[in-house]
Amino acid sequence: MAKHKTKIPQIIIRRLPVYYKILKQLKSSSKDYVSSQDLAKLTGFSSSLIRKDLSYFGTFGRKSYGYDICCLFNQIGQIMGFDKQKNLIIIGAGHLGRALAYNRGYQERGYNLKAVFDKNSKLIGEKINNLKVRDINDLEKYLGNTPILVAALTIDNNAAQKITDRLIAAGIKAIWNFTNVSLKTPAEVLVEDQIINQGLCHLSCKLKQNDCLEFH
Amino acid sequence: MAKHKTKIPQIIIRRLPVYYKILKQLKSSSKDYVSSQDLAKLTGFSSSLIRKDLSYFGTFGRKSYGYDICCLFNQIGQIMGFDKQKNLIIIGAGHLGRALAYNRGYQERGYNLKAVFDKNSKLIGEKINNLKVRDINDLEKYLGNTPILVAALTIDNNAAQKITDRLIAAGIKAIWNFTNVSLKTPAEVLVEDQIINQGLCHLSCKLKQNDCLEFH
């Protein structure tokens, strides 16, 4: 299926989830096929770019028809590795950690949320979406018994690096970082920084450019 | 302060929040100045790119010293319009809406969280971070009395477009969209899609490329 052995350009990786999202919506529509032009309207990318992106991975379209929605959806899922199972834990059972625990969308992406940890004894033992909050002191013991690939970090900034070091020592391969700390990790451990306020930054920036911020 | 009248390239807008985040961390360090090389290490961008990005907005550096951390932090905040006040409401008091209600980081970006709405009568009246959850039926009345620029949308997908239409009719200028729906809005209303699982998609994609997904 993979047409290229070379690394997928970051810029394409960033668009894949957008295609995936749109295709998921289209799946529940009455149509079976979608053209690059339709996708252009829905994504805001040009049809040319969309065809080019998709052709990077193979030949999915059907001339004069477009792309089979279901087929393309599955293909893009596979390209992103959603067909492979990945265990996930959440560190930090605060408001954000809790919201992530209730997040739907893990399963279809191949993620299995296995545990939630916190240091606060008041929270330990509480059930969040059917998962018992575990004691952060038991982290190493747990990771020794259960192979976990990814950890979501929703803890205080000042604890972020320390917990990261422990996670790495225990063999975690990737961190979904919701803290405001720039984590130091070895090159082989992936970090995905999720700047929660990024969207607000963009909006503020664009509102300013549109002169929406003058009097209010 | 603004050097250019032309629109800031999207690609630079995307990097501004990263600079902002790093500078905020640096502010609480002992150093007063930071060089583009230091910033390169912290951001992962090249020092050349950083100098170019910053020079797009003006001349902030000091030769052979680098950039005054506090000064640059404030400048970038201003460039993004954080010095202008923006009222914000949250639609949807579920787990995610709740997490957003507790989000710190509004104030320093010039956002004032003014209200939270929900349709669920069990939630209406409840206090979340000192804000009483309001009845979504009162949305128009509220917006008629209070000027609100931005609405965060943390509701079910199937209600998303309907609520969006109401928000737009009531004069909202920007939507921070956490739903999985591609919202249809007039060109002058900004939409910032926050695909909550985007980070997981990227991680899955990269883990796959690093051959971390084979056996597990």
Place this chain on the structure above:
DNA sequence: TTTACTTTGTTAAAAAAATAACATACTTTA
């Protein structure tokens, strides 16, 4: 004061990304 060093801001060059254009292949209709 002079020399060596540092780091910016900017220009030039290279690389990457996006767009436009179009030949090809398939579909539909007559």
Place this chain on the structure above:
DNA sequence: TAAAGTATGTTATTTTTTTAACAAAGTAAA
């Protein structure tokens, strides 16, 4: 079966973005 129409996949072109290079300006040390 032929003609008209559609939409892909790919190549060529343009545009954007990034990197590299360096002069200019300031600092620090001798």
